[in-house]
Amino acid sequence: xxxxxxxxxxxxxxxxxxxxxxxxxxxxxxxxxxxxxxxxxxxxxxxxxxxxxxxxxxxxxxxxxxxxxxxxxxxxxxxxxxxxxxxxxxxxxxxxxxxxxxxxxxxxxxxxxxxxxxxxxxxxxxxxxxxxxxxxxxxxxxxxxxxx
Numbered sequence: 001x002x003x004x005x006x007x008x009x010x011x012x013x014x015x016x017x018x019x020x021x022x023x024x025x026x027x028x029x030x031x032x033x034x035x036x037x038x039x040x041x042x043x044x045x046x047x048x049x050x051x052x053x054x055x056x057x058x059x060x061x062x063x064x065x066x067x068x069x070x071x072x073x074x075x076x077x078x079x080x081x082x083x084x085x086x087x088x089x090x091x092x093x094x095x096x097x098x099x100x101x102x103x104x105x106x107x108x109x110x111x112x113x114x115x116x117x118x119x120x121x122x123x124x125x126x127x128x129x130x131x132x133x134x135x136x137x138x139x140x141x142x143x144x145x146x147x148x
Contacts, residue, residue, distance in 0.1 A: 028057060028081060035086040035119050039079040042131045046138050050076060076141060085118040092137025099136050104129060
């Protein structure tokens with residue numbers, strides 16, 4: 001039985017400054033590097049009035065507006081390299097699920113959760129569809145009151 005006086009381990013993904021201490025970083029493979037570059041380019045073309053809050057070899061994040069509840073800048077979209085895939089997160093489809101109407105079954109199959117698309121290979125057709133969805137999502141966000 002574990003010592004009851006010891007503190008419980010932090011939750012996975014906990015927001016702590018030292019959350020990454022001791023974390024094993026998976027090396028960026030050439031395959032994931034090319035996927036990341038293609039997905040990053042989709043977001044880079046949409047920067048406009050948004051701010052690039054992170055631009056590293058494994059993560060690219062755009063933020064803007066003020067979170068309606070917390071009144072802090074909020075992440076709008078980001079690309080991140082994981083262990084098994086490269087993820088493209090877009091908060092517009094979380095806030096406006098109607099944007100997903102008409103999305104192909106192939107792109108929908110890449111969805112995990114409400115706003116994340118995972119890729120293990122470069123797929124120009126799906127990336128073009130994802131970019132069109134991103135443009136629609138960013139247009140919807142630009143019209144939102146919290147983006148003013």
